[in-house]
Amino acid sequence: MDQKLRIAIQKSGRLYDDSVKLLKDCGIDVKNGINKLRTEAENFPLEIYFLRDDDIPQYVEDGVADIGIVGENVVFEKNRRVTAVEPLGFGKCRLSIAVGRKDDYTGPKYLEGKRIATSYPVLVQRFLDDNGIRAEIHEISGSVEIAPGIGLADAIVDLVSSGSTLFMNGLKEVDTVLKSQAVLIRNGNLDEVKLALLERLLFRIRSVKKAKNNKYVLLNAPNNNLEAIIRLLPGMKSPTVLPLAEPGWSSVHSVISEDQFWDIIEQLKAAGAQGILVVPIEKMII
Ligand SMILES: Nc1ncnc2c1ncn2[C@@H]1O[C@H](COP(=O)(O)OP(=O)(O)OP(=O)(O)O)[C@@H](O)[C@H]1O
Numbered sequence: 001m002d003q004k005l006r007i008a009i010q011k012s013g014r015l016y017d018d019s020v021k022l023l024k025d026c027g028i029d030v031k032n033g034i035n036k037l038r039t040e041a042e043n044f045p046l047e048i049y050f051l052r053d054d055d056i057p058q059y060v061e062d063g064v065a066d067i068g069i070v071g072e073n074v075v076f077e078k079n080r081r082v083t084a085v086e087p088l089g090f091g092k093c094r095l096s097i098a099v100g101r102k103d104d105y106t107g108p109k110y111l112e113g114k115r116i117a118t119s120y121p122v123l124v125q126r127f128l129d130d131n132g133i134r135a136e137i138h139e140i141s142g143s144v145e146i147a148p149g150i151g152l153a154d155a156i157v158d159l160v161s162s163g164s165t166l167f168m169n170g171l172k173e174v175d176t177v178l179k180s181q182a183v184l185i186r187n188g189n190l191d192e193v194k195l196a197l198l199e200r201l202l203f204r205i206r207s208v209k210k211a212k213n214n215k216y217v218l219l220n221a222p223n224n225n226l227e228a229i230i231r232l233l234p235g236m237k238s239p240t241v242l243p244l245a246e247p248g249w250s251s252v253h254s255v256i257s258e259d260q261f262w263d264i265i266e267q268l269k270a271a272g273a274q275g276i277l278v279v280p281i282e283k284m285i286i
């Protein structure tokens, strides 16, 4: 039987939708029957295990799964011997310290002698050690934001993205212990066949990521300023330039990265570009 790469992803929760979508965007069909914890992709040699995210680093270290998708926060907390191969750009959050809205946090020293509730005792202890602080850690597995309000702790360390959970519970974010996003991790001892499958998958993941970070741009440029406009547009090799039916004008096609996008568009307009169309890219193979 041909070997399959075994991937562990979260069964349900914050990373589930994006993990399945990433595989779909890579052209891999994942059929997840309700409550089915294991499935096989139809068009790629991939077997998918649906697990609690906390367990994924251990499964990958033990080689029960070859690769996994999990938050960096969990990878660092669990401290398993796995290799992070690719950041995935979703599940972005931060592990932050929060205290009561009226508390006067002055810096890490504020935590000296205090009680801290968290689901991340390892990362919190490391933060305390790095800052030379002694404090009492209360490990709880969820609903951490409730702890100060019910007298269980003076401060918490928990995941934050919009900050609305903290706000709803009368807390404020005062310091960040770790910034995190979902990553692809792998077992350290994959054989050649598995490594080749991983390379195929990674190639697809990188193409999908690149496409998300870039836009296809089409615009009309006056020929008398074409050189200046082309200089603003690097493109994958160089921009495509086609003559328009109207004399004196050209159609210019190119690719712009998301982070430079608005800057370049403003400069293009200033250089006389008109009818600028911006189109999402589905895959980008370089
Ligand atoms: N508010 C958030 N915004 C963005 N990403 C988040 C947020 N909260 C958590 N994450 C990321 O998603 C991961 C999974 O979060 P989730 O809350 O679903 O975990 P969980 O409750 O521990 O799930 P499980 O049942 O699998 O143990 C976290 O480890 C983190 O990497």
Ligand SMILES: O=P(O)(O)OC[C@H]1O[C@H](OP(=O)(O)OP(=O)(O)O)[C@H](O)[C@@H]1O
Residues within 6 Å of the ligand: 013, 014, 142, 143, 145, 158, 159, 160, 161, 162, 163, 164, 165, 166
């Ligand atoms: O800053 P916010 O956008 O409010 O997000 C923060 C919340 O998100 C996560 O919980 P989640 O909603 O995933 O629930 P869970 O802890 O029950 O898994 C995290 O544990 C926080 O409680």
Ligand SMILES: [Mg+2]
Residues within 6 Å of the ligand: 052, 053, 054
């Ligand atoms: Mg969990």
